[in-house]
Amino acid sequence: MTLAYAPDAPLATPAIAQVMERLGLRMNFAKDEEIFCQDEEADLLYIVVTGAVRTTRLLSDGRRQVGSFYYPGDLVGLETGDLHRFSAEALCDCTLLVVKRSAVKTFAGDEDLDRALWQATRRELERTQEHLLVLGRKTACEKVASFLMDLAQRDRSEQVALPMGRQDMADYLGLTIETVSRMLTQLQGASVVEFDGCRRFRVTRWDALERLAE
Amino acid sequence: MTLAYAPDAPLATPAIAQVMERLGLRMNFAKDEEIFCQDEEADLLYIVVTGAVRTTRLLSDGRRQVGSFYYPGDLVGLETGDLHRFSAEALCDCTLLVVKRSAVKTFAGDEDLDRALWQATRRELERTQEHLLVLGRKTACEKVASFLMDLAQRDRSEQVALPMGRQDMADYLGLTIETVSRMLTQLQGASVVEFDGCRRFRVTRWDALERLAE
């Protein structure tokens, strides 16, 4: 069954982007630089302008879960009440628009903005629910296939870039790097995808990928 | 590390409950009756009055993921854009308050209501993120332990009721019923919890349960 779910639609609407442009500050982050930290107060809201961001959460013994990846146009920092429940880090050098929540709040009367932020929160929830299904009920191969599928759908060009390393993929999918690597090799062996170096691939058989992603 | 996370706080605020009381309809559902269906249009919003509800999502081959359980005071049906991404079913005979989204929309000017609904969506997102962590990075034992912990925190009485069967627990935790059963036996063997029949338990060692839940 198919769901009306567009993983590639950006989270920020024009209404939000406009306000953030007006009130916000452009900031650059280096690869792996921390944008905000788990358990820190959630003061700011971000839009990715260029580059990509990951959110992560650590268990006390060091196990890590990647919550999500964010690309240009995505709102980051919604995933939260008063405290950040995840950390956010730059996946590569990137530029973000940053704005104080309190500054956004002075626009509270602005119905469009409120509605847009709520809408964005709902879309974030939808993404998280898709992710839940992947973690709970898919095999390693299905996880990796659906991950590549999501990326390829977002970036419709022939060559799809993987902005994250194997460890990030593994921690996103609830696997180890070795298992991710093996599944990638397997998908290549089945001529479903074709890698050109380890950070760039091409889907050679969409139907097969779709079927494997379940 | 501890997070300011209260899994037992109901999702509906007084502002929402008040409007729903005014505009809503009380409906009864029998055990296992469908409340709404995956891929159906999302017209209605629900508050659990008595009983409990589960949301589920099916993969084409029959694998099932339980999205969440809802108890009295919880809002159900937020988890959605225009189409329901999950089905909802009564876990036991239960009563819900039902209201049309469009009816709520006529109160759009009501800032409190809008804010409360957004807030509720954010709390739903938080719950989903906690669930994500459990599915992605915890072992079978930790999954079961943290599940029992959540239940026990919600229902602070000595004897905690399990309103769901083993299959629902398994599909919520991404396990099989056999594994859930084994882990429950194990936790009992370690004198962490004590079962009185298979639908009722008591936490005998909170510290141990907390440690096992990670």
Next chain:
DNA sequence: CGAAGACTTGATTCTAGTCAACTCCCGTGG
């Protein structure tokens, strides 16, 4: 060119899944 880090591959282990039998409830009807 050399070194460090990222990725892949192989051998082995271990956790959770599968399949099958068994037990315990619990409700029903004699």
Next chain:
DNA sequence: CCACGGGAGTTGACTAGAATCAAGTCTTCG
């Protein structure tokens, strides 16, 4: 009230899939 039956839950033996441990190889970058 007890016997029976069926569904839910538990337990055991075995298997499969992913994790772990340990080399390797490929990249990238100074």
